[in-house]
Amino acid sequence: MAPGSWRTAARSDSPLPTGSALRPRRLLALAALLTGAAVALTGCFGGGGGNGADGGTGDFIDDGCTHIVVATSSEKVNMLDALADAFKESPEHDGLDTCATVRPINVSSGDATRFLTASQDSWPNENTELWPTLWSPASTVWTERVAAAGSPALVGEPESFTRTPVVFGMPEAMARALGYPASPVSITDLEQLCSNPRGWASVGKDVWGSFKISKTNPNTSTTGLSAILMQSYEASGKTSDLTSADVAAAADFSRVFEECVIHYGDTTGKVLNTLYDETQNGAGGSGYVSAVALEETSLLNYNQGNPDSHTVQPGETLKPPKEKLVAIYPEGGSMWSDNPITVLGADWVTPEQTEAGNAFAAFLQTTAAQRILPEYGFRPLDESVPLGDLFTGEYGVDAAGPAITLPRPSVDVVSAAIDQWTQIRKPSSVLELIDISGSMDDPIGDGRSKLDGAIEGAQSTLSHFRSSDEVGVWAFTTDIESEAGKGIAVLRDVEPLGSDRESLDTSLDDLHYATRQGTPLYDSIALAYDNMVARAEPGRINAIVVLSDGQDTDSSISLDSLIAKISQASREGGDDAPVRIFPIAYGEGADSSALQRIAEATGGQWFDASDAAKIDLVFASVINNF
Structure with a gap:
């Protein structure tokens, strides 16, 4: 078994722990607040494991x-569970x-920032035992943003206890085409590959197509x-003293860089x-993406066979990828995720929890704790x-990298960069395809039907899109027809959102x-795919979001035929303007296996909303890709 993979804490990948619920109206208000700032609720509250917990x-x-919870970014849950022991x-x-019993739970750094900025007397989880005493985001950037929003006492005195650099992970063959490891690779090198219409052909790799980057939402x-x-x-x-004026002057450079983003x-x-999955099921290589911006620790997990950094379960065997990723430490320098931890000055934290939290934070600085990292x-x-x-070449990293450390800019510079990204990020063209079959009348346990949840989830995410982004919405069931086809x-129509x-x-309320009749799922996806392929443009994120709560019951096309159709379209000239499908498996009756196959055939991602009450959070997580 690979180093560090022996931990076996049970952990959920869903946005909230099973058995807990959010107050529906409060959830909707919170979702509206967050998506209004172009923020999606992603992967929140996946529980930690042992340490006196009931399996998450x-x-x-x-x-x-004394029970204390650490709200932490996902990649640290396994490690913090071991540190808690x-x-x-x-x-x-x-x-x-x-x-004291310590339990880590997964809350993304950005989401926790919004929660704490919005309220100091409550946390969006009905189960108060899971309200955090400690917060450990990936970077002090986030604690500084809460403090700058007027709540310095809330975040206390954060102190880093570990760190990991931000790198670009590249398939080894692609990195070698850029001179790795003999020659350093810069962000400018990547930007030039983005701007060159010949893509990989500009460095002698004609068959590799365009240069594609994956980045996460800042x-x-x-x-x-x-x-x-x-x-x-x-x-x-520069390698220090970055200013807001520098960020503004970098707009054109960064815009070119964003044009390479797949989503x-x-x-x-x-x-x-x-x-x-693509490398394991193919010949070993993949044209899905050329470079991924990620933390070094995530790259190490990938190369051990744990691409999503999940908690390894008893009896699970990790299988390394056929082609590892190698860490590109940009020649101009890397920023580091400095992973602070702090005891929250929130109203819900008791004196006993404060004392225990301070003791745990102090323990993390000890040599005994540092040896675990x-x-x-x-x-x-x-x-x-x-x-x-x-930390060796076997796992794709260089213990001596990065050569240059880029310091964390001031809060106003960080804000300027986020605001700029909102304007220059790659434009999107998205068709939302919503199941309105009879089973959508089923309740989801919080006073809403499945259809209520789907409508409200779609409505709450509209503010994420810019007026220039293209947005369309179709609904599907049997016994209806439109210019788009039967069942639709x-x-x-898919057109600029404007005003x-x-x-x-x-x-959406009209739904x-x-x-509400049958479920022509495959036929509807085929019609939506044809529509989007016909209008897809290079330089845009062209995507279909599919929400379905059941099995296909009424299509004329089979799943295998649909997969063949969209796979062929993806291969034939789809590199310049691919259409990716992002399905949401909604409720326990959804055909998760079929939806996952459909997503994989187009290089999209599928999302699990088997707990239908969490559809608001999952819908926001999907829209965060665009």
């Missing part, structure tokens, strides 16, 4: 100890009047935020999963601790009164 599904086990045996724990992701700051550093020629993943894990692909701050076997109702948000909101 609800309350702590009653062990007589070690803490129990530490002098820092022995010094407490009452024993509103929720530290790697996405670091990447746009690194672009500004590169364009300015903005909500997490690097989903992109890496798609890449991993490299097992999970993180670099210790204690320089006396060896990095170990993971066109609520809105039509309110009218589209009203059109409450629509006829």
